[in-house]
Amino acid sequence: MPDRTQPCIALTRNGDPCGQPARFHIGEGSGADGDHPGQPMCHNHTKQLLWWFGRQAGNHPAAHALQEERRLHTKTEQAAKWEAPGDVYFGRIGNRVKIGYSAHTAKRRRTLELMNGTEFDEFVTMPGDVDLERWFHNELQEHRTVGEWFEHAPAVQEAMLWVKKQGS
Numbered sequence: 090m091p092d093r094t095q096p097c098i099a100l101t102r103n104g105d106p107c108g109q110p111a112r113f114h115i116g117e118g119s120g121a122d123g124d125h126p127g128q129p130m131c132h133n134h135t136k137q138l139l140w141w142f143g144r145q146a147g148n149h150p151a152a153h154a155l156q157e158e159r160r161l162h163t164k165t166e167q168a169a170k171w172e173a174p175g176d177v178y179f180g181r182i183g184n185r186v187k188i189g190y191s192a193h194t195a196k197r198r199r200t201l202e203l204m205n206g207t208e209f210d211e212f213v214t215m216p217g218d219v220d221l222e223r224w225f226h227n228e229l230q231e232h233r234t235v236g237e238w239f240e241h242a243p244a245v246q247e248a249m250l251w252v253k254k255q256g257s
Contacts, residue, residue: 097131107131176256177217177225179249180209184241185234186249190222213249215256 097107113135114127175192182205191197194214202208225248226233232242239245 095129097134098128099130099134099137107134109133174216175218176214177221177252178212178214179245179252181211181241181249182207182209186239186241186245187237188222188225188229188239189237190217190219211249213253213256215252 095111097109097111099107101107109131111129112132113130115130115135175190176194177188177190178194178198180187180189180198180201187201189197198209198212226237229239229242229245229248232239232245234240
């Protein structure tokens with residue numbers, strides 16, 4: 090895993106150093122002794138490099154190595170995301186209820202309100218994780234309308250009241 094304190098070595102379009110935190114070390118482990126530390130690069134410049142390799146080098150081994158490095162890094166990031174402490178939330182707009190999980194609940198709430206073009210009529214949270222969110226989804230499956238949205242049925246309202254008590 091790269092040292093995230095190192096800046097990206099790539100240059101921007103105007104020739105200035107990128108300076109974003111490095112997320113990958115490109116070429117790590119290469120060299121005669123296999124001890125090359127690699128060049129620190131940010132996420133965006135790594136994507137650009139992958140694109141370039143795909144266009145210029147076709148099946149070049151370096152392109153495959155970069156893709157594998159990115160796949161492993163993404164998998165690690167996703168695992169960390171789901172393990173982060175957060176909240177399970179129920180947000181009601183009219184007769185629709187969104188049941189979700191977020192490690193950044195206030196930001197997620199605002200994003201959902203902007204996407205729906207209105208504020209929530211009711212929004213309750215409690216400490217929880219993805220497993221608890223899935224449990225609610227399974228328990229209330231018969232009231233699901235689409236994705237993580239449910240109809241505002243008595244069972245869903247009862248779950249919202251319980252979550253409200255737990256979060257207080």
